[in-house]
Amino acid sequence: MSVMEQRYRAVLEVEAGCPVTEVAQRYGVSRQSVHGWVRRYRDGGLAALADRSHRPDRCPHRTAAQIEALVCELRRLHPRWGPARLAYELRQRQVEPVPSPATLYRILVRNALITPGQRRRARSSYVRWEREAPMQLWQLDVMGGVMLADGRECKLISGIDDHSRFIVIAHLVVRASGRAVCAAFAGALQVFGVPEEVLTDNGKQFTGRFTRPRATEVLFERICRDNGITARTTRPRSPTTTGKVERWHKTVREEFLAAQAPFASVQAAQEALDAWVADYNTVRPHQALEMATPASRFARRDSAAAGEPLEALRLRLPADLAALPAAGSPAAAAGVVGASGPAVIAAGAAPVAVEFERTVPASGNLTAGKRQIWLGRSLAGRQVTVWVSATTLHVFSEGRLIKTHAVTLTDADLVRLVGLGARPGRPSPATALPAGPLAADAVVEIDRMVTNAGCVGVAGRLVSVGAPLAGRRVTLRIDARVMQVISEGVVVRALASPLTPSQRGRLQGARLAGRAPVSSAAAVRVERVVSSNGGVKVAGCRLQVGQVHRGKVVTVVLEETRFRVLFEGEELSVHPRTVIKEVKRLRASGHIDYGF
Structure with missing residues (x-):
């Protein structure tokens, strides 16, 4: 039954x-x-x-239909709002009672507004850390993916305060070079003050500890060292260590970039980003802060309130980022460094940059700033101006930048140079190229050291310039079609230009070229030892000098149509030039003593 x-x-x-x-x-x-x-x-x-349902006729604690409808409406208007944010918004609208996050989740599932997925790891299983107060630690990183209407991709330089999640840096650049990153960092230091620590990944903009062949200090590390900031880096391939700034980048992609079409220009993108960041810092509640805003937990560094001497916390920027004021100005008399903001140096401190004059010796090898600088015999006897900071050395001749070298000097070294007669330096020639895109017909010059294999590095590639130049520092004069190799003021080789105008505009240490150098075909000088039969071989040609000169080191001048053989300034003979070949060796291989 x-x-x-x-x-x-x-x-x-x-x-x-x-x-x-x-x-x-x-x-x-x-x-x-x-x-x-x-x-x-x-x-x-x-x-x-018959069987009846056991469901109760009414449920006193069931969510009201009006509240459920409001939850669904908010979710449809803001598809990224989850249960925690919905609960916050209901409290802001003074809804009583506010459903629990679990109830809100079931409402979303019941109305097909969310797809149930696999449960994530419990938050309690993660090892979380956070500084106790603002301005104790900043996390910095660089993100790509900001597209412009012309197809270019911009980079976002980001900085976030670890305690408050307040965005201190949000700067867009076309190329995230080390100088661009440091400029954005310096701007944040001027606005918000100096943090105790910064945490970054191991990008070359932030650290030089992985630079080969040896570790070096980059500009970012120099700024941190000068201002007493502890620069920390993550372990390689450990992005979770800088998890807060990485999570901020995810928010930028999902909430800012996803709702924007490609921007017309970098300026338009920066304006839109600034408005969105202001809302993020001051209006948007942050779930990790128990729905508080980052601005409510952030505070600028106030040295006076902390009871620290003002002079000890004044911001110091390298001269490449903060130019010295003109000599004789009130700012210079007060020891101010930088155009604006708190970038100052206390009176009596070491200068940021100095400059002085030197006369090039007959050898063409000038010593300045603890470094030997090869300028060539063509400048022997001329007076040049040397501009030097703690990290960079520039050499000017007749107002034109001709050399740039990296140096490592201390404040004591700069003070010593001042004591020897040096004066405060002019605004730093951070780049000798004009701002903006480089013209297609522009000619630039760079200085490079030739490797033992006869190669130089240009725009990330190795270019062979000839084994005879190994170990020398040469100047490369590059235009739209030709790259000339200049040694000691004369062209020794010409190659097809491997660079586009945009690549020429991004060369490290590049400058606009001055007057054209002397042609190598008319002025190249080589040294040779006269053999036992009285001859020498130059550029594929055998020249008979005479047995009376055997064992002597003679100088052969290569002209367009002839060879001139000189010994101690006296012309020994002249020979027609019938073969045009590349000179493989400029100096004599050794002096031979035949005992005569």
Whole structure:
């Protein structure tokens, strides 16, 4: 019998006069159940004995329909809002009572506004860390993916305060070079003050510890060292260490970039980003801060409030980023360094950059700033101006930048140069190229050291300039079609230009070229030792000088149509030039003494 038939037979027995207790015992149910069956049969007949739902007629704590409708509307307007943000928004709208996050999640699932997925790891399983107060630690990183309408990709230089999640740096650049990163960092230091520590990955903009062949200090590390900032780096391939700034980049992509079309220009993108960052810092609640805004937990560094001497915390920027004021100005008299903001140096401190004059010796090898600088014999006897900071040395001749070298000097070295007569330096020639795109017909010059294999590095590639130049520092004069190799003021080789105008404009240490050098075909000088039979070989030609000169080191001048052989300034002979070949060796291989 079915359950309904058993209930009907039990009701019939009770109606026939059987005691309810016996009927309940016989059918294995309680007396209350039998009474209920009888009551239902009397009220509704046989159909009333069918199974009924056990669902209660009402639920006092069920979410009201109006609240559920509001939750669905907010979710449709803001697809990225989850249960925690929805609960915050309901409290802001003074909704009572506010459903729990679990209830809000079930509402979203029930209305097909969210797809249930695999549960993530519990937040308690992660090892989280956070500084106790603002300005104790900044996290910095660089992100790509900001596209312009012309197809170019911009980079976002980001900085976030570890304690408050306040965005201190959000700067867009076309190329995230070390100088661009340091300029954005210096701007944040001027606005918000100096943090105690910074944390970055191991990008070359932030650290030089992985530079080959030996580690070096980059400009970012120099700024940190000068201002007493502890520069920390993550372990290689450990992006979770800088998790806060990485999470900020995810928010930028999902909330800012996803809703924007490609920007018309870098300036337009920066303006839109600034407005969005202002809302992020001051209006948008942050879930990791218990729905507080980053601005509510952030505070600028106030040295006076901290009870520290002002002079000890004044911002110091390298001269490549902060130019010295003109000599004689009130700012110079007060020891101010930098155009604006708190970038100052206390009176009596070491200068940021100095410059002085030197006369090039006859050898063409000038010594300045603890470094030997090869300028060539063509400048022998001329006076040049040397501009030097703690990291960079520039050499000017007749107002034109001709050499740039990296140096490592201390404040004591700069003070010593001042004591020897040096004066405060002019604004730093951070780049000798004009701002903006380089013209297609522009000619630039760079200085490079030739490797033992006869190669120089240009725009990330190795270019062979000839083994005879190995170990020398040469100047490369590059235009749209030709790259000339200049040694000691003369062209010794010409190659096809391997660079586009945009690549020429980004060369490290590049400058606009001055007057054209002397042609190598008319002025190249080489040295040779006269053999035992009185001859020398130059550029594929054998020249007979005479046995009387055997063993002597002679100078051969290569002109366009002839060779001139000189010894101690006296012309020994002249020979026609019938073969044009590349000179493989400029100096004599050794002096031979034949005993005569």
